[in-house]
Amino acid sequence: xxxxxxxxxxxxxxxxxxxxxxxxxxxxxIGQVRIPTQLADYTAQQAxxxxxxxxxxxxYCHSQQVRDPVYTSDKERGWGPRATVPSDYVYDKxxxxxxxxxxxxxxxxxxxxxxxxxxxxxxxxPRSLMSWSIxxxxxxxxxxxxxxxxxxxxxxYSVPGGKLPAxxxxxxxxxxxxxxxxxxxxxxxxxxxxxxxxAARSIGGRSEHTMP
Amino acid sequence: xxxxxxxxxxxxxxxITDMENLDIRLRADASSRQVALRAIAFSVVWLLVGSxxxxxxxxxxxxxxxxxxxxxxxxxRIRSAHLxxxxxxWASSAMLGVSVWIIPRLVHTxxxxxxxxxxxxxxxxxxxVLGIAGILAGYSDGLEWLEMPRYWADPFFVIGGGLVxxxxxxxxxxxxxxxxxxxxxxxxxxxxxxxxxxxxxNWPTYSGVESAAVNWFYAHNALGLWLTPVCLAAAYxxxxxxxxxxxxxxxxxxLGFWTLGFFYSLNGMHHLIGGxxxxxxxxxxxxxxxxxxxxxxxxxxxxxxxxxxxxxxxRYSPTLRFIVFGSxxxxxxxxQGVFMAxxxxxxxxxxxxxxxxxxxxxxxxxxxxIMFGSIYYILPRLLGREWVSEKLISWHFWTVGxxxxxYLVPLTVAGxxxxxxMADATSTWEAVVRAMLPGLxxxxxxxxxxxxxxxxxxxxxxxxxxxxxxKQGLRPFHEVAPIVTRRDKASFVAGGVK
Numbered sequence: 001x002x003x004x005x006x007x008x009x010x011x012x013x014x015x016x017x018x019x020x021x022x023x024x025x026x027x028x029x030i031g032q033v034r035i036p037t038q039l040a041d042y043t044a045q046q047a048x049x050x051x052x053x054x055x056x057x058x059x060y061c062h063s064q065q066v067r068d069p070v071y072t073s074d075k076e077r078g079w080g081p082r083a084t085v086p087s088d089y090v091y092d093k094x095x096x097x098x099x100x101x102x103x104x105x106x107x108x109x110x111x112x113x114x115x116x117x118x119x120x121x122x123x124x125x126p127r128s129l130m131s132w133s134i135x136x137x138x139x140x141x142x143x144x145x146x147x148x149x150x151x152x153x154x155x156x157y158s159v160p161g162g163k164l165p166a167x168x169x170x171x172x173x174x175x176x177x178x179x180x181x182x183x184x185x186x187x188x189x190x191x192x193x194x195x196x197x198x199a200a201r202s203i204g205g206r207s208e209h210t211m212p
Numbered sequence: 213x214x215x216x217x218x219x220x221x222x223x224x225x226x227x228i229t230d231m232e233n234l235d236i237r238l239r240a241d242a243s244s245r246q247v248a249l250r251a252i253a254f255s256v257v258w259l260l261v262g263s264x265x266x267x268x269x270x271x272x273x274x275x276x277x278x279x280x281x282x283x284x285x286x287x288x289r290i291r292s293a294h295l296x297x298x299x300x301x302w303a304s305s306a307m308l309g310v311s312v313w314i315i316p317r318l319v320h321t322x323x324x325x326x327x328x329x330x331x332x333x334x335x336x337x338x339x340x341v342l343g344i345a346g347i348l349a350g351y352s353d354g355l356e357w358l359e360m361p362r363y364w365a366d367p368f369f370v371i372g373g374g375l376v377x378x379x380x381x382x383x384x385x386x387x388x389x390x391x392x393x394x395x396x397x398x399x400x401x402x403x404x405x406x407x408x409x410x411x412x413x414n415w416p417t418y419s420g421v422e423s424a425a426v427n428w429f430y431a432h433n434a435l436g437l438w439l440t441p442v443c444l445a446a447a448y449x450x451x452x453x454x455x456x457x458x459x460x461x462x463x464x465x466x467l468g469f470w471t472l473g474f475f476y477s478l479n480g481m482h483h484l485i486g487g488x489x490x491x492x493x494x495x496x497x498x499x500x501x502x503x504x505x506x507x508x509x510x511x512x513x514x515x516x517x518x519x520x521x522x523x524x525x526x527r528y529s530p531t532l533r534f535i536v537f538g539s540x541x542x543x544x545x546x547x548q549g550v551f552m553a554x555x556x557x558x559x560x561x562x563x564x565x566x567x568x569x570x571x572x573x574x575x576x577x578x579x580x581x582i583m584f585g586s587i588y589y590i591l592p593r594l595l596g597r598e599w600v601s602e603k604l605i606s607w608h609f610w611t612v613g614x615x616x617x618x619y620l621v622p623l624t625v626a627g628x629x630x631x632x633x634m635a636d637a638t639s640t641w642e643a644v645v646r647a648m649l650p651g652l653x654x655x656x657x658x659x660x661x662x663x664x665x666x667x668x669x670x671x672x673x674x675x676x677x678x679x680x681x682x683k684q685g686l687r688p689f690h691e692v693a694p695i696v697t698r699r700d701k702a703s704f705v706a707g708g709v710k
Contacts, residue, residue, distance in 0.1 A: 001392050001466070004384060004400075011401040011473065015408050015437070018477035022429045023412060026493055027422055054354035057288015063563060067486035071559060076637030084488045086421040093419035094354040095427065099483055101563035101634060102273070102648070104641055127277070132642050134273055134649070136287045137280040 033087045038190035041091050049182025052175050063098030064107040079105045087196040088188045110186040119180040120157050124170050128161035141176035236320045243322030244312045245594050247329045251309025254337050256670050258301025263663040265294035270656045284348040292347045292359040301340045306583040307442040311399045315380050318396050319387035325379045332375030339368025357431035366414050370407050377403035394465040398445035405437040428480040436476030443582040447539045454532045460517035468510035475503045482553040501553030512543035530605045534585030541577035566627030569620050604672045611665035619658025626651020
């Protein structure tokens with residue numbers, strides 16, 4: 001090639017085409033997704049918990065998506081009654097769909113594991129509940145206290161599995177509480193909102209997502 | 213200009229090319245010297261920093277109670293710090309250096325506005341420091357490959373990359389050759405593409421699945437339209453250069469370049485196969501990923517055929533050894549990528565450590581090895597002295613070579629077992645975790661070998677910069693030399709030449 005302008009034009013054309021196809025057009029299409037009536041926006045505490053989830057990088061081991069049951073075992077594993085759809089994520093910014101499952105999917109963890117106590121003990125040290133777990137411990141989301149120092153009305157948890165000396169308990173920090181509030185809010189079990197069925201999203205009404 | 217060079221640089225120049233071109237190369241090198249040297253120095257610092265992050269992250273996956281009391285050291289933060297330090301700190305800084313060094317040589321003139329390029333390099337590295345600090349302090353943007361804080365760190369990369377690009381484009385605009393060599397196309401394109409995709413990827417308005425689509429549009433293009441083109445440019449430059457023979461086919465160069473841009477830019481959604489996106493988007497990316505076979509084969513055939521029947525040169529030139537390793541890895545990783553984008557394969561490999569291993573074949577075996585090779589060639593020419601020790605180069609090559617095998621093979625195999633276990637709904641999560649563990653441990657051992665190699669390399673680069681005593685009589689093993697084949701040798705002997 002000897003012409004710089006030809007090279008420049010081609011290079012720009014390529015990136016404009018790709019950006020239009022995968023960013024601009026979808027942006028206008030997905031922008032029309034209606035907000036499901038059964039899905040509430042995050043409360044202030046849940047939103048703070050989501051920030052903790054993002055800043056600790058939970059997404060590098062946990063996805064938040066249930067894929068097509070025809071094609072994966074996600075549903076059979078009990079991760080959700082149906083594949084998730086775009087409107088399930090309208091309040092998620094940034095998205096945390098994830099690309100790795102070193103740990104299980106969490107989009108319905110609020111349904112699978114509603115116990116606050118379980119979440120706190122597990123976050124403080126996952127091996128107190130499952131000896132084989134390789135999830136990091138998050139002791140900095142808790143303060144370790146003498147059980148004698150707990151005042152009436154204070155929420156505390158004891159940790160099984162010998163992970164704390166006798167007489168010690170954990171009290172969640174505000175971040176710890178917020179993270180658990182966020183995890184408990186993760187529920188996408190309502191029926192697929194009208195207009196957001198997988199078939200409606202595909203071209204010509206045919207979709208690999210067709211539900212059985 | 214050439215008078216300012218120490219005599220050793222002149223002595224290093226290729227013995228079999230003509231003296232006129234030698235003068236052009238000396239002028240070109242003098243113009244890019246300062247920027248390229250600093251870029252290489254910065255890149256090596258990031259290589260060490262990134263290795264430390266990578267090792268810590270790897271060990272934490274099988275020693276989960278290690279270093280847990282400090283939030284800055286939690287797995288999720290250290291892992292992102294590793295990725296960003298390596299992709300943007302090490303690889304990209306090295307690429308800035310290689311680009312400002314190669315372009316003036318290829319267009320036969322001095323680097324224009326070198327001050328802009330130098331400022332760009334500083335901006336880039338200030339952005340790196342802020343970005344890594346932000347991630348460790350918990351201010352990640354939460355998008356893979358885009359973790360560095362959007363407002364504190366990211367503008368430095370747009371300005372930095374833009375300034376280096378400005379200098380390169382100004383140089384190309386006043387070129388003193390008619391024909392633009394294939395490496396020029398790739399570098400020029402990369403420096404135009406990067407600021408665009410980086411701004412699009414960081415745009416703050418997306419949420420939900422749009423945010424996911426834009427995330428992977430960017431992340432795949434960071435590889436395909438930024439790292440890949442510059443590294444292919446380096447391979448296209450060094451392979452023919454060292455062998456002293458032209459590239460195999462101009463037509464294949466053209467085909468490979470245009471199809472790379474067109475297909476690679478549409479690949480991103482294959483990271484979301486099965487996910488909650490419109491099916492047509494994912495299908496587009498699966499098809500484009502399949503079509504990647506065209507640029508990959510074009511580039512592969514072109515580069516490998518250039519080397520064909522000259523394999524002996526690999527023993528002779530460390531640059532060539534690293535570059536050809538990288539070039540072959542590019543072919544392999546791309547074919548693997550095509551394969552992994554097919555739904556039936558992706559069904560098993562998605563969400564597993566196969567993907568992590570695959571990413572390292574790309575970022576390490578391809579990108580990093582090509583950058584090592586380039587630095588082995590460039591540094592002696594800019595510093596006017598030969599590499600201090602052949603042994604250190606050997607140590608570097610073999611530790612990282614074996615390290616990659618120890619890293620990649622167990623992690624890929626364990627990732628496959630992980631995928632098979634996940635696909636079987638009756639296997640418990642404990643079984644899934646146990647399936648991946650041997651691979652995670654293998655990775656840590658491989659990572660240690662790689663880090664040893666990086667320390668050897670960094671030490672050697674340090675010795676080069678420090679200067680001081682040089683051993684005399686080292687063979688100029690980065691240079692073009694006629695490679696004697698068996699038949700040639702027979703005819704030499706027959707002709708009485710010893």
